[in-house]
Amino acid sequence: MRLAARLSRKVHEVKETVTDVLLAALARAKQKGELKLDAQPAVLLETPREKSHGDLATTLALTLAKPESKAPRKIAEIIIANIRDEAGIIEKAEIAGPGFINFFFKQDRWKQTLFEIDAEGAAYGLKNVGKGKKVLVEFVSANPTGPLHVGHGRGAAVGDALANLLSSTGFVVTREFYINDAGRQIRLLALSVYSRYQQALGNAVPFPEDGYHGAYVEEIAQGFTKLHGDRYLRVPFDDCLDIFGDYGKEMMLADIRTDLDSFGVRFDVWFSEASLLKDGSVRRSLDELLESRNCYEQDGALWLRSTTFGDDKDRVVIKKDKSYTYLATDIAYHRNKLGRGFESLVNIWGADHHGYIPRVQAVIQAFGHGKDALHVVLVQLVAILRHGQPVPMSKRAGTFVTLRDVIQDVGSDAARFIFLTRRSDSHLDFDLDVAKEQSRENPVYYVQYAHARLASLMREAESRGIAVPGKDGVNIALLDLEEEQNIIKALAKYPEVIEDAALAYEPHRLTFYLQDLAGLLHNYYFKHRVITEDTARTGAKLFLMKQVKTVIQSALAILGVNAPEKM
Template sequence: MTPAALAELVRNTAVEVLTARGLDTTVLPEAVTVERPRNPEHGDYATNLAMQVGKKAGVVPRDLAGWLAEALGARDEIDSAEVAGPGFLNLRLAADAQGQIVRDVLGSGADYGRGDLYQDLRVNLEFVSANPTGPIHLGGTRWAAVGDALGRVLSFEGADVTREYYFNDAGAQIDRFVSSLIAAARGEPAPEDGYGGDYVAEIAGRVVQAEPGVLELPEAERREAFRRVGVGLMFAEIKQSLHEFGTDFDVFFHEDSLHASGAVTRAVEELKESGQVYAADGAWWLRSTEHGDDKDRVLLKSDGAPAYIAGDVAYLRDKRDRGFELCIYMLGADHHGYIARLKAAAAAFGDDPDVVEVLIGQLVNLVRDGKPVRMSKRAGTVVTMEDLVGAVGVDAARYSLIRSSVDSPVDIDLDLISKHTNENPVYYVQYAHARLCSLQRNATALGIEPGPVAGADLSLLTHDREGELIRTLGEFPRVVVSAAQLREPHRVARYLEEVASAYHKFFDACRVLQPGDDEASPLTIARLQLCEATRQVLVNGLGLLGVRAPEQM
C-alpha cells in the first residue's frame, strides 16, 4: 500500500467514523497527510488527522484518534493502529499490504511514479540561454543539468514541456565578440572590453579559413562576415556541448529575430494602445510599478531605440502567442530584478502574472585539493562545462549539480566526485543499481527468474530492513510530485540516495540467494521481487536526472 493509498484509506475511515457518530465530515481535508515517522519504533506511518480536525468536529482530538485507531485496526491492510500523545495516530501496515508496493512498482515498470499533476499543461521552460560569446560556464552548466531534470520531472507529471534556449544574439555583447574575433584574426590583443581565451583565436582562425580574404573586406562587410560565421560557429559549439552533456532543446530562439520580425515594435505599440506605457523625458516607460515592480522601466529610449527589456517583453508575448500556459525562466544569480519586471510585463498584457515563474540559480564553485579551481585553459577566465565534464564525466557532473537546491551556492569537490567509493553520492546510487543487476545475473545463472513473478508471496517480506526498503520505494511517486510542484529536482537525487542506503542495509541483513543448487524458496522469490522493484525505482529516478543506470561498475 503506497502512502497515497494509505492516506485515502485513512480519510475514508474517518468519514465512516464521523458519520457513525453524527459528526460533520466536511471538516476533513481533501487530502490526508500520512508521513513516515523519524523513529521507526513509532510505526510505519503516522498521521495528525485527529489533531487537525478534532476541535472542528466538536470532539477531543485524542478521542477521535482512538476511534480512528479502532476502526483502522480492523482493516485487513493495517497490522496495528496506536494513539500517541495528544492525538497522533501511528500505523503499521500488514505484510501483504506492504507487499502491494512491490507489486505496484513491478506492475507499472518504467511508469512507476508517473502522475497527472500537470496533465497536458503547456509549459515553456527556458534555461541556460548563455550569451553566444564563449563556451558555457559553470553557472550555465548548472542550469543545463537542473533545467533538463526539471523538464523531465514536469513531463513525468503530465506536462507538455518545450525546452527553449534563448540566444542573446542582439546587442553590444555580440559587437564586442565580433571585435575580439577580428583582433585575434589579425594577431592583435583583444579589445579592452572584449573577450579573451584560446577559443576566440580558434574561432577567428576558422572564420578566416571559411572566408578567405575576409580581413581585406571593407569594415562593414568584414564585421558582418565575422558576425555571421563566427557567431554561427560559437552557436554550434554550444549546441554540441549541451548535447554531449545530455541536454537537448526543442527550440533555439534568437533574440535578433524579435527585432528583425518587428515583434518588438508590435509589442510596444500594443502596450501603448492599452495605456500600459507613457512618455516621459523623451522616452517611453512601462508602468511596471502598477504591477509590483520597484520602478517603471524604459521600453524605448529617448533616441527611439528599444531598451533591453523591450526584447524581454516581446519574447514573453511571443511565448504566450505560441500557446504556452506557464512560462518558466531559469536565470542566473544576478537576475533577481527580472522576477518583478517579467511578471509586470505579463500583467501589462492582461495576463495573470503567475503565468511567469522565474527561478534564480546561485553560483557554482569547483574545489580540488581543498582549493578553488578558477582558471580554464581554453576560456581563459572562467571554468566551463567542458572543463567539468573532462574532469569527472557527464554523470558525476550532472548529478552533482542537480543534487543541491539552486537557491544555494554549491561547491563541487572534484576529488570527491571522482572517487569510486560510497562517499561519492552518484557512485553510491549507481553502484546500488549495478549491484542489483549483478544479483539478477547470479539468479539467472542459478535458473531462477529474477524479474516479475506472478503469485510471489510478498507477505513473507517481514524483516525490518525489508519493510524499510519497501516503504522507501513507496515514497517515489510523492517525491516526484513534490519535485514538480516546488521545481526542485534535487529532491529526486536525495531520495535516490535514501533508496540506495535502504537497499545496501537490506542486502547486508537479508540473504537473497541461497548457496548451492537448492530450489529457490518462496522467500528467495519474494526477495528477488523486492530487488527488482528497487532496481526499477533507481532506473526511473536516475532517468529523471538524465544520469545513467549502469549494469556494471
C-alpha cells in the first residue's frame, strides 16, 4: 500500500520520495547499530548546479559528522549501503567531495514530467500548499487625490501577480483596495477642486499652497461645472466641502479603476476608510482595546500599548484634540480584515512605510492573532529613465510619470514584466526605451518570443499535416539530446519554483525562471530542427515543445502577461 502510494507520486514529488528513502536508510542503519542518531536529522535535498553532481544531492552525511563523530564520507557509505529504492527511481547514488551524496535518476523518471504536463495542462505544477487558507491581499491603496503613478504600477504588478500565485497554489485569495478617503487629503482635494471651480467661473480665489496642482484638478472642476453650473459660486468652502470632496473622490476613483483595468488588475473589494468612521467601528475597535488593556489614556490622549508587542514606543491613536490618527482607522481596518475570517493578511506597501510595520503587527497581536498573520511586502520606488537619463519626478510640480503614460508608451505586458524583474524591495530603474525595444535586452519579448516561436512551430507542423502525438503515440526515449534533457529538467523544476515563490511571497522568481526556460528553448531551437524526415523523432520533439509552450503560457498567466501566438 505504501509502496503503491509512493510509486504513484508525481515526478515533482521525487524529492519527497528520496527523502523517504533516506529516512528509511537512516532507520535501518540505526537498527543495525551503525549510526547512533540521537536526534532525527533534517534531510535536506537540493538540485546541484553542476550536472556531474547528479540530479539531487544531500549534505546529510556532512551534518551528521559531528554528532556521530565519524568521517562524513564514512557516514555517507553507511547511508548508501542501507538505501532500498523501492520506487525504483534512483539510477545510482555516489559519494562526492567532502561527503555529499549525489543521486542520479533513471532517465525515464524525468520524462514522466512530460506526460504530467500533457495531462494537466495549465494546472501542471500547481501544488495545493495553501489548502484553502483564506488570504487577503491588499495592494495599490492609493489616495484618490491624483492619478496612479509608476510606483503604484509596480505595487499593482507585484500585488496582482502575488495574488495569482497564491490562488494558483491553493489559497483562497481576495484582492482589496483600501481607499484612503478620510481626513486631510480629501479635504485638500475638495479645496483644490473648489478653487479651480471658482477660478473658472471668474472668482479669483487663491489656490491652496499645498493643494493638488495637477491639470486633472481642472478637468474635475470642469466636470463639476457641467453637473452643477454656478450653483456653488461664492458659496463658502466649509458649506460645500462634502459635495466637492465626494465628487473629486469619485472622479479620481473612476480614473484609478480605468487605469488598473487597462493594466489587467481587478479588485474584489474596494474598502473605504471613511466607512470605518461612519459605522462606528473605529470607536468600537478602540473600546475593545481599552477593555483588553492594550490601549490606555495619558496626557489627554489615547495610546496603543504597542511596546508590549515589540514596537519601539507606544503610539497615539486619539490626539489631545480628540481627533483620530491614521493608526486609529488602521486598527479598525485590520480588525475588520481579521473579523472577515482571513487567516493571513498580505499588505503590499511602499518601502518608505517600513517603519510602520511593527505598529500594525502590534495591532494584529493586540487582537489576539500571531504576528505572522500579517505579511508586509515592501515595494521600492521606481525611477523612470528615458534615453538612459532619469526623468525628474516631483509630485508638487505635477511632473510625475503616471501609470497611464507608461502603459500607453510601452504596453501593459512589458510594464508588468519589467516591474517583476527585480525583487520587489530592490530599487528599479525602468528604462522606457528599453521597454519598447524588441530584443534580448527586453526580457518581455525574449520570453514572449519563445512562446510565439512555439506557436509558429505548431502551425508549421499542422500545415504539413503533422500532428502532435498523444501520450500513447510518443516515444519519449528519442529525446536523448543534451539540450532536450536540460529543457525537461527545467520543466520538472517548475512546480518547485511556483511553490517557493508563493511561500516566499516573491513573484519575481517566476520571471527569472521564465527567462531561463526561454533561454534553453531558444538555444535548442537554434541548434536543432524539430520537424525532420524522422517521423518518430519529430513526434517526440513536438510533444516536448508542446509541454514547454504550456508551461511558458501558464507562468506568464500568473504574472498577468499575455502569451502571444504571433508577434
